[in-house]
Amino acid sequence: MQTTMIPEQIKQADPYLAAFERFASNGAEEPQWIGQLRKSGMARFSEIGFPTLRDEDWRFTNVAPIARLPFRPLLQPVRGDLPDPTGFNFAKIESSRLVFVNGHFAPELSRVLPLPKGAQITGMANALANDGALAQKHLGRHVRLEQNAFAALNTAFFTDGALVFIPAGVEVPQPVHLLYITTATETGATAHPRNLIVAERDSRVTILESYVSTVHGAYFTNAVTEFVIGEHATVEHCKFQDESPAAYHIAALQMSLGKNCDFISHSIATGAKLSRNNINTVLGGEHIECVLNGLYLTKDDQLADHHMIVEHAKPHCNSHEYYNGILDDRSRGVFHGRILVRPIAQKTDAKQTNKNLLLADTATANAKPQLEIYADDVKCTHGATVGQLNKDSIFYLRARGIDAETARRMLIHAFAGEIIDRIRCEPAREELDRVFWDRLEENPHVADVK
Amino acid sequence: MLEIKNLCAGVEGREILKGVDLTITAGEVHAVMGPNGSGKSTLAAILAGREGYEVTQGQVLYNGVDLLEMDPEERAREGLFLAFQYPVEIPGVNSTYFLKAALNAIRKHRGEPELDALEFLSLVKEKMKLLELREDFLKRPVNAGFSGGEKKRNEIFQMAVLEPKLAILDETDSGLDIDALRVVAEGVNRLKRPDNAQLVITHYQRLLNYIIPDFVHVLFDGRIVRSGGKELALELEEKGYDWIAKHEAVTA
Ligand SMILES: Nc1ncnc2c1ncn2[C@@H]1O[C@H](COP(=O)(O)OP(=O)(O)OP(=O)(O)O)[C@@H](O)[C@H]1O
Numbered sequence: 246m247q248t249t250m251i252p253e254q255i256k257q258a259d260p261y262l263a264a265f266e267r268f269a270s271n272g273a274e275e276p277q278w279i280g281q282l283r284k285s286g287m288a289r290f291s292e293i294g295f296p297t298l299r300d301e302d303w304r305f306t307n308v309a310p311i312a313r314l315p316f317r318p319l320l321q322p323v324r325g326d327l328p329d330p331t332g333f334n335f336a337k338i339e340s341s342r343l344v345f346v347n348g349h350f351a352p353e354l355s356r357v358l359p360l361p362k363g364a365q366i367t368g369m370a371n372a373l374a375n376d377g378a379l380a381q382k383h384l385g386r387h388v389r390l391e392q393n394a395f396a397a398l399n400t401a402f403f404t405d406g407a408l409v410f411i412p413a414g415v416e417v418p419q420p421v422h423l424l425y426i427t428t429a430t431e432t433g434a435t436a437h438p439r440n441l442i443v444a445e446r447d448s449r450v451t452i453l454e455s456y457v458s459t460v461h462g463a464y465f466t467n468a469v470t471e472f473v474i475g476e477h478a479t480v481e482h483c484k485f486q487d488e489s490p491a492a493y494h495i496a497a498l499q500m501s502l503g504k505n506c507d508f509i510s511h512s513i514a515t516g517a518k519l520s521r522n523n524i525n526t527v528l529g530g531e532h533i534e535c536v537l538n539g540l541y542l543t544k545d546d547q548l549a550d551h552h553m554i555v556e557h558a559k560p561h562c563n564s565h566e567y568y569n570g571i572l573d574d575r576s577r578g579v580f581h582g583r584i585l586v587r588p589i590a591q592k593t594d595a596k597q598t599n600k601n602l603l604l605a606d607t608a609t610a611n612a613k614p615q616l617e618i619y620a621d622d623v624k625c626t627h628g629a630t631v632g633q634l635n636k637d638s639i640f641y642l643r644a645r646g647i648d649a650e651t652a653r654r655m656l657i658h659a660f661a662g663e664i665i666d667r668i669r670c671e672p673a674r675e676e677l678d679r680v681f682w683d684r685l686e687e688n689p690h691v692a693d694v695k
Numbered sequence: 696m697l698e699i700k701n702l703c704a705g706v707e708g709r710e711i712l713k714g715v716d717l718t719i720t721a722g723e724v725h726a727v728m729g730p731n732g733s734g735k736s737t738l739a740a741i742l743a744g745r746e747g748y749e750v751t752q753g754q755v756l757y758n759g760v761d762l763l764e765m766d767p768e769e770r771a772r773e774g775l776f777l778a779f780q781y782p783v784e785i786p787g788v789n790s791t792y793f794l795k796a797a798l799n800a801i802r803k804h805r806g807e808p809e810l811d812a813l814e815f816l817s818l819v820k821e822k823m824k825l826l827e828l829r830e831d832f833l834k835r836p837v838n839a840g841f842s843g844g845e846k847k848r849n850e851i852f853q854m855a856v857l858e859p860k861l862a863i864l865d866e867t868d869s870g871l872d873i874d875a876l877r878v879v880a881e882g883v884n885r886l887k888r889p890d891n892a893q894l895v896i897t898h899y900q901r902l903l904n905y906i907i908p909d910f911v912h913v914l915f916d917g918r919i920v921r922s923g924g925k926e927l928a929l930e931l932e933e934k935g936y937d938w939i940a941k942h943e944a945v946t947a
Contacts, residue, residue, distance in 0.1 A: 636746070641783040641837075644743050645797035645853065646771035646804070655796075659787025659836075666787075 258291040260316050265401055268320060276377050282385045286400025289390045296394060305579040305611040306521055306550045311493050314433035314465060318402045322349035328426050328459045330354050334485060334680060335455050338672045340422040341366050347429050348436030348466075349405045358419055363412035366421055369439055370405040379410055383441055387471045388499040393523060396497040399469040403439035406468075409452065413475065416449040420670055427458040427466065427492070435465040442482075446475035446503065451670045454484040456516070461489045463518070468496040476503040476530065481510075483673050488516035490547065497523045504530020504559070511668055512539040513677055514549045515684065521579075524553040528562045528590075539568040540664040542684060543576035543608075550579035557590035557620075564594075569664050570601040571657060572608035573690055582627065583615040590620050597627040602634065602660050604690050657685055696721050696861055696892050697742075697762075702753035703917075704741055711737045713917035714753065719861070722889045726903055726928060727896045729914035730936040735896045736780055738914070739865040743777035744770050757861070771797075772804035774860030774891075778850035778867050785837040790849075793837050794819065798856055822855040826882050843870035851882045858886070863894045868902035880905030900932035915939050 265287045269280065295312045296303040323346050330336055330344045343366065344354035350368030357366050365372075365379075372380055390397040407423045425438055444450050456466055466488060474480050488494045494517040502508055512522050526535055541549035555564045570578035580599040601610035612629035634656050642652035661681045668674035697719040704712045711734045719725050729735050741748050742755065744767035755762040762770065785793070798818075799809040810818065819833065826848050838846050847867050854862055864883065868876055883906055887893065895906055903911070903925065911927040912919045915936075920943055921927065931939070 635783075637783045638785050640745055640767060641779065641785065642788075642793070642797075643767040644745075644771055644777055644779075645793070645857065646768050646800040647793075647796050648768050648800065649766070651796065651800075655788050655793070656785070659785065662787045 258294060261398065262287070262291060264316055264318060268318070268402065276373065276381075278381055279373060279377075283401050286385075286390060286397045289397035290394055290401060293391075293394050293397070302392065302552060302581065305577070305581075305613075306519070306548060308519070310519060311465060311495070314463065314493070317431055317433045317435060319347040319349070319429055319434055319436050320402075320404055322351075323347055323428060327351055327354055328428055330424055330426060333424060333426070333455065333457045334487065334676055335422050335453050335673060336424065338420060338422060338453070338676070340420040340453065341417075342422040342424060343368065343407050345405065345407075345423070345425045345438060347427055347434070348425070348438050360417065361415045364415055364417055365408065365410040367408050368405055369403075369408045369441065372408040379443065380408060380441060383443060383471060383473050384439075387473065387501045388469055388497055389525065393497055395467050395495045396469050396523070399437045399439060399467050399497070402435075403437040403469070406439035406441070408440070409442045409450070411444045411448040411450045413445040414447045417451075420451040420453050420673070422453040422455070425454075425456045425466065425468075427464050427489070428460060429464050430460050430462045432463045433465065434462065435467060438466070438468040440468070440470040441473075442470065443473045444475060444478045444480050447477045448475065449479045451481040452483070453670070453673055454482070456486050456488050456494060458489040458492060461491050463491045463493070464489070465493040466495070470496065470498050472498070472500040474500065474502050474506050474508055477505045478503065479507045481669050482508075483511040483668055483670060484513065485677065486512070486514040486516050486520055486522075488520070490516065490518060490545065492517045494520040495523075496521070498525070500524075500526040502526060502528050502530065502533050502535060505532045506530070507534045509536040509538065509667070509669065511664070512537075512551060514539070514541040514551075515543075515680075517547065517549075519548045521550040521552065524551065525556070526554070526564070527556045527558055528564065529558050531559045531561045533559075533562040535562065535564040536667065537564070537566040538664055538667045540661055541568075541570045541578055542661070542681065543570070543578060544573040544688070545576060546574070547576040548579065549577075550581075552579075552581040554583045554585060555595065557584070557586045557593045557595065560589060560591045560593070562590065562593055564596070566597040567664060567667070568599045569660055570599070570610055571604065571661060572601060572610060573604040573688065575605075575607045577608070578610045580611070580629070581613045581615070583617065584625060584627070586618040586620050586623055586625065588619040591622045593620060593623040593625070595623070595625045599629040600660070601631045602657065603631065604657075604688070654685055658682055696758060697894075698756040700754045700756075702738075702741070702750065702755060704737065704748050704750045706748060710751070711917055712741070715914070715917070715919055717912060717919060719892050719894060721860075721892055723910065724887065724893045724895065724906065724908045726908035726911045727894065727914050728898065728911060728928060728931060731898075733914045734917045735914055736865055739777055739780075739863050739896055742863055743767060743775065768800070771857075772801050776854050776857060776859030776862045778847075778854060778862065778864040780865040780869070782838050782846040782850055784839045784841070786839040788837050790835055790837050791819070791833045794853060794856055797853070801857060819856055822852060825855055825885060826852045827878050828852055844872060844875045847871055848875065848879060851879050855882060855886055860891045861894065862886070862891070863896070865896045866898065867895070868897055868899065876902065877905060900928045903928045913939055915943060
């Protein structure tokens with residue numbers, strides 16, 4: 246007779262609860278509403294626990310390795326030597342830069358350019374200690390904790406992050422760069438960056454976000470970023486996840502979009518052993534243009550997962566998702582794109598594509614498109630492909646004298662270029678283009694992929 | 696320059712070329728004509744080195760060396776050029792970048808210095824005029840979104856830049872309107888030199904009004920069944936391929 250295996254229950258919230266009690270008892274100087282927020286996060290986490298493969302939204306991504314990590318929240322800023330941020334990607338771009346070390350704002354490494362009147366770019370802990378009104382209005386109001394244990398955990402344990410506020414009508418000419426550096430070497434060291442970006446009506450801003458490390462440890466970044474974007478605002482967001490290959494990275498990105506706004510968000514993922522972006526956008530006004538654009542490059546046993554929900558809550562909006570993956574060795578790419586069109590959201594135009602290029606037979610791609618359409622006058626399309634390089638293209642290039650390896654590289658680069666070319670911020674685009682070119686150059690496999 | 700001897704080749708056990716003999720000497724223009732399915736494109740593809748064909752017999756010598764042993768890129772660097780019947784669209788690969796990489800690979804092979812961006816640009820601008828191409832053409836990805844005619848022009852433009860010793864034009868006339876045909880043919884003619892050769896594959900005599908061949912060969916059912924001067928093309932045009940078919944049936 247066969248016995249049914251009971252999968253390991255990973256709702257062991259105890260160590261987290263204990264850590265939370267210690268943490269909360271030290272948080273006396275925090276405003277009360279934050280304490281409440283944290284408690285609600287902790288309560289939610291205790292209730293739902295980490296997801297398992299039986300959760301529909303997590304069926305391709307097993308987070309048991311994260312659940313098994315010792316929980317070591319990085320609650321104190323680093324004492325002593327700070328890392329040199331200048332060697333990391335995006336660091337040479339002319340920008341207002343906030344640097345976070347192990348999740349804590351490092352003013353010594355940061356520099357904010359002169360800003361137009363009323364604009365604020367600052368560390369979250371600072372903002373909460375000084376005038377918490379803005380944060381209070383938005384923090385935790387957008388991200389949904391009920392289905393997201395990681396966001397709940399972040400809500401319980403966050404210590405710092407970025408607060409960006411761009412008032413109505415203001416344009417910030419230089420990008421804002423949020424640089425997260427992990428230096429912690431202990432397994433399970435966990436940073437909980439918590440960001441809030443508010444761009445009021447008619448404002449314009451570009452946010453660059455990058456996650457890097459100086460170490461190769463099995464640390465964990467568990468980030469939450471809430472975007473609140475007003476009417477007619479134009480916002481570009483470009484995230485580059487380039488964590489240590491042994492690290493874990495989970496991020497929730499919650500966007501609340503106002504009418505007529507133009508929002509584009511890029512997610513470029515090359516790092517981490519396991520990464521997952523939960524991208525939720527709510528198109529809460531008419532005539533919104535929303536583009537979610539992503540590229541992941543994985544090797545060895547990396548897993549890069551992008552899960553998104555695009556909710557059309559008002560008519561006449563356009564949303565496009567373009568995600569390309571380049572997967573080598575035994576690595577995996579996961580894409581889950583859910584488009585939800587509410588009954589009122591007529592004249593919705595929603596498109597979604599996910600294309601994967603496998604550089605090795607042992608790499609896998611999982612794509613799950615999910616359309617839920619409750620309005621009748623809409624255009625929704627989706628497409629997913631998994632494949633190898635086009636043989637005819639390779640032959641064409643070789644027939645012109647280009648060697649096979651260069652030909653393959655050109656084609657893989659072109660595949661990445663489809664995504665990178667959508668980045669509007671020119672220095673970021675050029676830099677990422679170079680990063681991909683260099684990483685493909687280093688890849689020994691490109692020489693013999695078919 | 697090129698000696699094809701008793702070339703037999705096929706795909707997946709099916710024989711397509713059944714003993715092709717053809718010799719091309721520098722300075723000559725040869726035309727290969729033949730009905731649909733006679734093996735013209737197969738011949739061109741094998742010469743350029745496309746994978747997937749099985750050569751069962753025969754030999755191809757290119758300047759005295761075994762062509763079939765060479766990789767496609769080696770053939771190109773040695774001066775062989777195929778103008779594709781169906782040029783491939785390669786989105787994301789910029790035309791300038793592609794062509795410069797190709798030209799420099801060939802120049803390097805010849806022991807010539809690579810061209811820098813400026814030298815390359817002035818060279819291509821000159822060649823673009825030859826083909827009456829618009830300037831924005833080079834900024835676009837290779838063939839992506841090009842019309843049928845633009846693709847064919849692009850092939851000949853590449854030929855003009857790469858200056859091959861032996862150019863094989865596979866149905867370059869198909870899909871061209873009469874003006875484009877003239878431009879393309881003039882381009883090809885201007886590239887003719889005493890030290891290079893051209894092999895023009897076509898169905899129709901039309902192209903041969905512009906590109907005057909020294910020799911015309913008729914490929915029929917995988918074999919060259921007839922060779923002659925340019926008047927053979929006219930005769931074919933007049934009598935049609937049926938004439939060859941009947942004749943073949945009689946002699947067979
Ligand atoms: N890859 C292939 N697999 C199977 N059959 C093939 C393949 N390539 C060519 N053939 C067959 O071989 C024969 C010759 O084809 P080829 O394209 O060389 O003819 P062609 O003379 O160029 O014809 P057309 O004038 O129509 O272009 C055809 O019957 C074709 O179907």
